[in-house]
Amino acid sequence: MTVLDVRGLTKGFTMHHLGTQMGAFEDISFALQAGEFLLLKGKNGAGKSTLLRTLYRSYLSQGGEILFHSDHGVIDLARAADVDVSFLRRTEIGFVTQFLTARPRVSAQDLVAEPLRLAGQEPTEALRAARHWLYTFGVKEELWAAYPTTFSGGEQQKVNLARALILPQRLLLLDEPTASLDVHARAALVERLGELKAQGTAMIGVFHHPGDVAALIDREIDLTPNAFQDEDRKDVAI
């Protein structure tokens, strides 16, 4: 089952103050099936984060299509209305970065439970699940009811992961989610990603230590200029 079908995607930046244009990537095409794990590779500045942000619509593309097969039909994320994108970000598309967006006066466990509550789960059940994931990623129990604004970088990242991975999504984008994690949390992350993959979540990720996720990787795309070729689709079962 196709989750994402990217066709001829092109992204560049116009820097008006310099009067210049800078290409990030051009004419990228690939498709992603449910439960597939795609690793993005490439040197610093190759455009890995840019591609993920473009798929999430934090960046606007200059050409091409991002056809997302949502529960509500196929929609081109490159052109979808802002409200539709916001809706899909709440329900079907997740993005895990290195940084937690803490919110004033929201405890770690409430922050983690929020996606479940928004999805209609009963609050005590959502809280129970939130604590389970905080425990799994190794956040000390004393911190669960505290505000993450004062947590260490690593602790914030663990809260971030618990929140981002608590609710299985159809598509999950990962931008170096392991960068500030200890070995234990990295192992817990890999295990959770394996579970999500088995449940059908399609994933595209950039990893600081790709070795961690070696067992999950189905395909790789190298964004280093000239390395990218439109993939031949032999790997896609017909």
Place this chain on the structure above:
Amino acid sequence: MMDAPQIVKTRPLLIARNVSKRYGAVQALQDVSASVYPGEVLGIVGESGSGKSTFLRCLNLEEDPDHGSYTLDLPDVQGNLFDLDRYARRMLCATRIGIVYQNPHLGLLMKHSSSGNVAERLLIAGERRFGVLREKARDALDASEFPLDRMDAPPIELSGGMQQRVQLAKAIALEPALLLLDEPTTGLDVSVQALVLDTLKKLQQERKITMVIVSHDLGVIRTLSDRVMVMKGGQVVEEGLADQVFQDPQHAYTQQLVHAKL
């Protein structure tokens, strides 16, 4: 241009179309259009004199535009609101729209008690029972995190941060469908600014009020807004999801604005 919504079927609460306003030689607004969905927060940024406050005054039905239309999708509200008579406007504003101005003098009677300022709103809307007035005023002040032991003090005796909380309490006392905020934290000390912002964020999360907020402080806009609209010279030059406008601004003016503040 993005496609029309395909998944979300809810109608926008607020639709403004081609709102224009000229003051003598100054074209303060030129065909400004905006839609805001229920529960959404629209942030407006732009240089001084770009028409932001004028637009909010139009949305608060304080100002008559030269042309344009404005609708609110509410059960008993129909047609172009700019066509309403004075009385209907006053009722609609008192019951459905709340506003917080940068300058508390515009929103408050500075020498009346703070609780009285909040209750005034309820009076206009027809509430006459003294006990209910006082209780509702207290609840609204409490929700705005105003220290209740000061609720009978006049705003003129209060700090700037507290004055903004009184304005906010007045604005939300009737659970408005739409909350308009014009530089609600500007002019406050940085630490007080953070507290007021925190209160706004809490209200937004708990009550899911639809908001339009104007601020020069991009941090404020970034913290509160779902979508952002950028104005220059009375026109909208760019709009989009908040993270997109801040991370990948398209228009030269927006790039300058974002980069200057980073």
